[in-house]
Amino acid sequence: MNLDIAKLLTGLEEQLRTQLTQRAIQNPLMIGIHTGGAWIAEQLHRRLDIRDSLGTLDISFYRDDFSRIGLQPKVRPSNLPLSVDDRHIILVDDVLYTGRTIRAALNEIFDYGRPASVLLVALIVRNGRELPVQADISGADLDLDPEQNIKLSGPEPMTLKIVD
Amino acid sequence: MCTDLASPQYFPSTAHQQPGLFSANIQLTPQGRLRHFLTIEGLSGELLTEILDTAESFAGIKDQTVKKVPLLRGKTIVNLFFEPSTRTRTTFELAAKRLSADVINFNIATAATSKGESLLDTLRNLEAMNCDMFVVRHADSGAAQFIAQHVAPHVSVINAGDGSHAHPTQAMLDMFTIRRHKKSFAHLCVAIVGDILHSRVARSQILALRQLGVACIRVIAPKSLLPAEVDQMGVEVLHDLTTGLKDADVVITLRLQRERMQGAFIPSEHEYFQLYGLTERRLSVARPDVIIMHPGPINRGVEISSEVADGPRSVILQQVTFGTAVRMAVISMAISGIQAARE
Numbered sequence: 173m174n175l176d177i178a179k180l181l182t183g184l185e186e187q188l189r190t191q192l193t194q195r196a197i198q199n200p201l202m203i204g205i206h207t208g209g210a211w212i213a214e215q216l217h218r219r220l221d222i223r224d225s226l227g228t229l230d231i232s233f234y235r236d237d238f239s240r241i242g243l244q245p246k247v248r249p250s251n252l253p254l255s256v257d258d259r260h261i262i263l264v265d266d267v268l269y270t271g272r273t274i275r276a277a278l279n280e281i282f283d284y285g286r287p288a289s290v291l292l293v294a295l296i297v298r299n300g301r302e303l304p305v306q307a308d309i310s311g312a313d314l315d316l317d318p319e320q321n322i323k324l325s326g327p328e329p330m331t332l333k334i335v336d
Numbered sequence: 337m338c339t340d341l342a343s344p345q346y347f348p349s350t351a352h353q354q355p356g357l358f359s360a361n362i363q364l365t366p367q368g369r370l371r372h373f374l375t376i377e378g379l380s381g382e383l384l385t386e387i388l389d390t391a392e393s394f395a396g397i398k399d400q401t402v403k404k405v406p407l408l409r410g411k412t413i414v415n416l417f418f419e420p421s422t423r424t425r426t427t428f429e430l431a432a433k434r435l436s437a438d439v440i441n442f443n444i445a446t447a448a449t450s451k452g453e454s455l456l457d458t459l460r461n462l463e464a465m466n467c468d469m470f471v472v473r474h475a476d477s478g479a480a481q482f483i484a485q486h487v488a489p490h491v492s493v494i495n496a497g498d499g500s501h502a503h504p505t506q507a508m509l510d511m512f513t514i515r516r517h518k519k520s521f522a523h524l525c526v527a528i529v530g531d532i533l534h535s536r537v538a539r540s541q542i543l544a545l546r547q548l549g550v551a552c553i554r555v556i557a558p559k560s561l562l563p564a565e566v567d568q569m570g571v572e573v574l575h576d577l578t579t580g581l582k583d584a585d586v587v588i589t590l591r592l593q594r595e596r597m598q599g600a601f602i603p604s605e606h607e608y609f610q611l612y613g614l615t616e617r618r619l620s621v622a623r624p625d626v627i628i629m630h631p632g633p634i635n636r637g638v639e640i641s642s643e644v645a646d647g648p649r650s651v652i653l654q655q656v657t658f659g660t661a662v663r664m665a666v667i668s669m670a671i672s673g674i675q676a677a678r679e
Contacts, residue, residue, distance in 0.1 A: 194579070209608065228395060232393070232437045233394075233397075233405035233406070234405065234406060234407075238407055238408075238675070239410075239675060240675065240679060241675065241676060241679060242369075242671075242673065242676035242679075243353075243390070243407075243445030243669060243672035244676040247387070247389070247390055247393045248391045248393060249392055249395065249396050250393070250396055251396070257401075267426070279406070280405075282400075282402075283402040283404065283405070284401055285401050286401050297389045304548070307407055
């Protein structure tokens, strides 16, 4: 099964414009989670013409499974170009699954400061949540078997596949 | 001082002259990941690059409002310093705290070893307190290796300087500093000036530079401050400073280690400065974008002039800043290696 990324991105863009208007957010700060989330964020950042440069997070140092599996190889630096204090953050990830990545990302963001709000965007939201985390905006909601995985490849071209 | 460590059987003073004496494999898990960090010897350029890349990720943490990551919450790290140190111990402590580990500074002068307890008994006691890592500094070559050979399987050992043998985290922070300024190691010309004989830092630096692909490594020192085995180190040996500095991209000047000198190695500090002291005038033959490094503490007017130490090309204080990030990388990778091996 292949999913059309262009359509999903257009859907996200439209929903995001509506949400920003509803919430009266003028100048958001967008942050993508390495690696897939950062690719999606890059596209949305361009489409929405967001003024401040894009931030990226590598949540490796905030994962909850370090004591089980150790450090992930190839950790990248997180890069938040500006202070997050009192900013409206748009946090972008590719797939929302267990919710653990978002838990880690929120913890990391709060170590940089106290944002005014955080809005969560996920390209795909799937079943299997283990923490009380939900997306504000999603491109598609999928009901998958536990052994199924969603694989995003990219950044150019980006392709999305469901792997059994 | 405890009797174990004084034993020449474990710490022959010529240990660094016999590369085979130190088994490098003890540093790695069966999966090839870092387990202890004792010497650069036997570590691949790939692994050294992984340390530098991981350190790059930790370097940004100093810019966070909360300068901490929760990675090593619940881990206990013991700084086991048998030899005085301010900078190294402080940056190790800071690194461990920024990783959220608990840190114990074990002051050996006031500890039980001075009451006659053997080092191994001290180690067993610390292990019984469920410590996860020992950061060891010792005046004898091979001390960290000895401790690594005797610790429990869940404990990592980091060498924070052993005699004149190795100081691998210092070498790695120097490599990190060079990479920040020069981007790539190939085609660089690195000149190491000064007391090579007593310098564990120089030995580790040379190994790391070679492993990372630096072709031109020069050591510049009077004959009395060069080790006998310098010819086997794969470096160009020079005795004249001006010749040695010509077209250098990086100049590392070393502290004259008077405390380790029991004989007449140099006529006087004044004369040493005249011949080997780094001055702006002498540096004019180096590349215009040369960077000046020093592992500290610096002796102004002995191995380096104040104008150079405080000048625009000096990166000496950056080395200290980067030292924390590099130590965070090594600590987390070693503890990580053990966790992954146990799974």
